[in-house]
Amino acid sequence: MRRVVVHWALMVGVALALAGCGLADSRSPVPEFMRNKAPDPPPPETPPDVKRLVREKLDSLFTAASNPRGVRVSPPLREEKGAGWTACVRAELTSVMGKPLGAETYRLIISGGVITDRRRDDDCASETYEPI
16 A cells, blocks of 8 residues: 555655646746747738728728718838827718818728727828829
8 A cells, every 4th residue: 555655645746846847837937948939929910901901991980971071091111119000080071960070091000901999180181192
């Protein structure tokens, strides 16, 4: 019986020692040769086709009552922080009362080929725009 207990204790000890080998990730405080290799950064996304995205999602970007006219988009720019893209869209809009609002500008956040956010933005004045 004692022999069985000793064998089990040795097996558990060896298993714990071997399990500790898998804990040395790329940021652990062990020597360099014992660390796992840091993962490669994901490859950059290809620039999205902003004209097509806006054309397909025009009803979700602007309400139908706003009657968007003269819709123009800027070329996509890589986000400063993150892996997505940004672009600006400008259109002549009408208020719900039927009065013209003039040109309104929005910044689009695009990630994975999908428009994920739209924000009103006046910083897009320096962008060049193309009609969709």
